[in-house]
Amino acid sequence: MSAGTAPARPLAPVGASFTGIDFSATGKQLGYGHVVHSDNVHDGAIIPVPVAVISSGPGPVALLVAGTHGDEYEGQVLAHELIRELDPARLSGTVIVVPAANSPAVRSAARVSPIDAGNLNRSYPGRAEGGPTEQVAALIAGALLPRADFVIDMHSGGSNSTYLPCAFIYRGPDEELWRAKLRASRLLGLPYVMVVAPLLEPGSLSSAGDLAGVLTISTELSGSGTVDRHALVAMRRGMPRLLADLGILNGAAEAPVEAEPQWIELVPESPVTSTAAGLFEPLVDLGEAVSAGQPVARVHFIDELDRQPRAYHARLDGVVAIMRRPTLVAPGTHLLHIAPLLDPDSL
Numbered sequence: 001m002s003a004g005t006a007p008a009r010p011l012a013p014v015g016a017s018f019t020g021i022d023f024s025a026t027g028k029q030l031g032y033g034h035v036v037h038s039d040n041v042h043d044g045a046i047i048p049v050p051v052a053v054i055s056s057g058p059g060p061v062a063l064l065v066a067g068t069h070g071d072e073y074e075g076q077v078l079a080h081e082l083i084r085e086l087d088p089a090r091l092s093g094t095v096i097v098v099p100a101a102n103s104p105a106v107r108s109a110a111r112v113s114p115i116d117a118g119n120l121n122r123s124y125p126g127r128a129e130g131g132p133t134e135q136v137a138a139l140i141a142g143a144l145l146p147r148a149d150f151v152i153d154m155h156s157g158g159s160n161s162t163y164l165p166c167a168f169i170y171r172g173p174d175e176e177l178w179r180a181k182l183r184a185s186r187l188l189g190l191p192y193v194m195v196v197a198p199l200l201e202p203g204s205l206s207s208a209g210d211l212a213g214v215l216t217i218s219t220e221l222s223g224s225g226t227v228d229r230h231a232l233v234a235m236r237r238g239m240p241r242l243l244a245d246l247g248i249l250n251g252a253a254e255a256p257v258e259a260e261p262q263w264i265e266l267v268p269e270s271p272v273t274s275t276a277a278g279l280f281e282p283l284v285d286l287g288e289a290v291s292a293g294q295p296v297a298r299v300h301f302i303d304e305l306d307r308q309p310r311a312y313h314a315r316l317d318g319v320v321a322i323m324r325r326p327t328l329v330a331p332g333t334h335l336l337h338i339a340p341l342l343d344p345d346s347l
């Protein structure tokens, strides 16, 4: 560049966290958060984490996150759709959308970052001086979560598994937030609500939300490394209903919840885990009701031609809630998970 020639766009100031985002402004802003990394490819460059802020001004704030795992796609599709379609004139508050949170993983169709092998959902609260994935966690936990009254982290089963489409909620952390999670999950209108232990995964966004005292739920929207259209249909009805209930979206058709969800729980006996290397043959389908002791899977040995496949049995009554997709398995691979039904009146 010759002297006196201005760059086509202003460069981001050193130390800035975002380009194109002013959290005090109204309207629809499309920008990105900064992750800075230096290696043979990036050489100190900014790795952009796309962010949209859609705001009418003061009011409640929703933070919608997708792409925490890069190969979980339903939430990413929904997030992009919301960015395009949410009209700030119809809001009484703010919606912040992060459609590709671990953006290097999204760009690589991978669960974790190809740069540092970082699993964003084990990286909270993150470190601003850490590797790229820790920086994403620090950006979300430090700059976005403190602004939020409601957080939804949209996951799916990814390339390795398929879930029953569900709201996915940690128990607790206190009675008030737990009641709010139950309400939000029901309003979302997915066929299932999957309840898990408090702070199930340390370092997850759900844990970070609970620790910050912010209403935080997650979803599991099918998976298999593809896009389940039925999950999208349910979320397209449920998300406006939920945003309206939170007082953020005005004039949304307050459509009643179409059907009460089935309430299920992941417990320590839920996983059916292979003890052998070989080929996984499921004996049941996702969503099927099974009984304790029932054979649910077999693993066939590849090289031991005279050996019968090893059988695996349900350890409890419930429904098949998560099914592994790739057929090749190793000792320790979870083949499927069985979730007992919960009585919603007991929650």
Ligand SMILES: [Zn+2]
Pocket: 068, 069, 072, 155, 156, 158
């Ligand atoms: Zn995930």
